[in-house]
Amino acid sequence: MRNLIRTSLAIAGLVLTAAVSGAPAPKTLHDSGDPTLALTPGLRGADKAPPGSPPGNPDPHDLNGVWWMSGYQYLLGPEPGVAPPLKPKYMAILERRIRAKNRGTPEADASTQCFPHGMPRVMESPYPIEIVQTPERITFLHEVAHNIRRIWLNRDHPRKVAHTFLGDSVGHWEGDTLVVDTIGLNDRTFIDDEGSSHSTQEHVVERYRKIDDGSTLELIMTVEDPVTLEHPYSYRRVFRWRPDVRPQEYVCEENNRNAPVNGVTVAK
Amino acid sequence: MRRAGVLLAAAATLALASLAAPAAPPDLSGVWFITHSVGALMTLDGHAPPLTPEAKAVVAAHRAAAAKGDFSFDGVTRCLPPGLPRLLLMREPFEILQKPKVIYFVHQLNRLPRRVYLDEALPTDVDPHYLGYSVGRWDGDSLVVDSSGFDDSTLLDNAGLPHSDALHLTERYQLSQDGRHLHLTVTIEDPKTFTQPWSAQADYLKRPGYELTEEVCAATPEARRPRS
Numbered sequence: 018m019r020n021l022i023r024t025s026l027a028i029a030g031l032v033l034t035a036a037v038s039g040a041p042a043p044k045t046l047h048d049s050g051d052p053t054l055a056l057t058p059g060l061r062g063a064d065k066a067p068p069g070s071p072p073g074n075p076d077p078h079d080l081n082g083v084w085w086m087s088g089y090q091y092l093l094g095p096e097p098g099v100a101p102p103l104k105p106k107y108m109a110i111l112e113r114r115i116r117a118k119n120r121g122t123p124e125a126d127a128s129t130q131c132f133p134h135g136m137p138r139v140m141e142s143p144y145p146i147e148i149v150q151t152p153e154r155i156t157f158l159h160e161v162a163h164n165i166r167r168i169w170l171n172r173d174h175p176r177k178v179a180h181t182f183l184g185d186s187v188g189h190w191e192g193d194t195l196v197v198d199t200i201g202l203n204d205r206t207f208i209d210d211e212g213s214s215h216s217t218q219e220h221v222v223e224r225y226r227k228i229d230d231g232s233t234l235e236l237i238m239t240v241e242d243p244v245t246l247e248h249p250y251s252y253r254r255v256f257r258w259r260p261d262v263r264p265q266e267y268v269c270e271e272n273n274r275n276a277p278v279n280g281v282t283v284a285k
Numbered sequence: 286m287r288r289a290g291v292l293l294a295a296a297a298t299l300a301l302a303s304l305a306a307p308a309a310p311p312d313l314s315g316v317w318f319i320t321h322s323v324g325a326l327m328t329l330d331g332h333a334p335p336l337t338p339e340a341k342a343v344v345a346a347h348r349a350a351a352a353k354g355d356f357s358f359d360g361v362t363r364c365l366p367p368g369l370p371r372l373l374l375m376r377e378p379f380e381i382l383q384k385p386k387v388i389y390f391v392h393q394l395n396r397l398p399r400r401v402y403l404d405e406a407l408p409t410d411v412d413p414h415y416l417g418y419s420v421g422r423w424d425g426d427s428l429v430v431d432s433s434g435f436d437d438s439t440l441l442d443n444a445g446l447p448h449s450d451a452l453h454l455t456e457r458y459q460l461s462q463d464g465r466h467l468h469l470t471v472t473i474e475d476p477k478t479f480t481q482p483w484s485a486q487a488d489y490l491k492r493p494g495y496e497l498t499e500e501v502c503a504a505t506p507e508a509r510r511p512r513s
Contacts, residue, residue: 081384130503130504131364131501131502131503132501132503132504133396133499133501149382149384149389151314151382151383151384156382156389156391158389158391158398163395163396163397163398164396165391165396165398167496167497181499182499182501182504183499205504263400264400266366266414266415266416268365268366268415269503270363270364270365270502270503271365
């Protein structure tokens with residue numbers, strides 16, 4: 018129920034933003050102006066914690082707590098509204114997916130089937146993420162679709178890594194920055210909501226660092242994929258410290274109204 | 286006499302020390318496997334649960350359907366969370382992440398998380414959740430977890446035992462001296478389903494070094510989804 022409210026608020030916010038700003042022409046892929054390639058506008062995302070909330074913990078090596086993303090994007094390229102540097106074949110697939118979305122018949126993706134969202138998409142969440150830090154591990158408990166990521170601080174990637182939706186993640190500290198290295202991703206997910214492709218050779222590096230006295234967590238995301246990308250690229254995001262938020266039970270599988278039929282996501 | 290006085294003083298000092306700095310609670314962290322998965326939940330003395338006549342009829346209907354291969358009464362076949370205590374009675378392992386204010390139970394089964402908030406009261410008015418709402422406290426060496434706010438569509442065990450929205454669970458977890466075994470006693474109160482409160486138990490073995498796997502129910506064919 019709470020999630021329905023959150024989703025409704027997000028959608029209402031989207032509509033409101035469009036109305037207030039006088040509904041400018043939506044940004045399109047390649048800035049082509051072609052309305053069939055219109056991108057879904059980003060969301061403002063989470064604000065700082067309300068006044069009176071406990072202050073952020075300034076300890077740079079203590080990431081425990083609930084974090085909520087500011088500035089959510091549907092297309093995860095190097096800049097908002099810019100596509101990842103996809104090779105021509107995969108750019109054409111992204112165009113096909115954006116056109117299908119704009120026709121109201123989006124291609125089935127992982128999230129509409131209640132699969133984990135894949136990387137880096139799972140980190141681009143309009144829902145809160147709780148970080149639980151234990152001696153050998155950092156665990157990300159995502160509210161959305163009860164995604165969970167385990168970042169191992171006490172081992173390397175296995176020599177023969179299994180391919181999973183969220184991959185195998187290992188981390189280490191470089192000064193005050195947590196560096197997370199992820200491989201072992203299956204190719205059943207997209208890089209982003211709009212449908213940029215990745216392969217099983219995708220390699221993702223995340224660099225997390227606390228800023229603003231611990232009230233903000235900065236992420237520099239770097240995505241590399243020799244199969245689908247021309248070259249690696251990076252983008253920056255921030256998460257707000259939200260001690261006032263408790264993650265809620267999220268059951269994607271309950272009355273999944275977006276469950277795809279014949280490969281097309283149905284919006285009911 | 287003097288010796289007794291010294292002993293008394295020592296005892297008083299110990300008592301004061303324990304008042305000043307309570308002993309650290311036991312560390313339940315780790316991956317736990319149930320030692321014997323539980324099909325039909327029984328009371329501590331091995332009897333069938335004290336069902337009301339109406340609830341007895343529901344159990345009979347579930348078992349008759351199951352005997353015909355019809356598990357539509359069981360949301361787990363549709364990837365819905367199994368509810369409690371059933372989630373703790375399945376063969377799938379879970380891991381405990383222990384923090385000072387929250388204890389996290391993260392289950393391998395469809396990657397379900399459960400948070401137990403320590404030293405808080407149960408909220409009186411919560412939306413129903415598949416896994417309810419849980420608060421906990423340390424009672425000596427035991428972790429005691431109180432839960433309510435359950436969605437009434439889940440089952441209490443792997444054999445179709447129902448419950449109502451009035452369900453209240455009290456779990457008591459005790460770690461063995463060697464830290465390798467965890468004993469659970471769960472007390473089930475639900476006046477709409479049972480004629481009186483009753484208790485059941487389960488045991489868990491720690492498996493150091495085991496990493497929970499990414500189980501994705503929705504990506505698993507229905508016939509291969511764990512039901513027990």
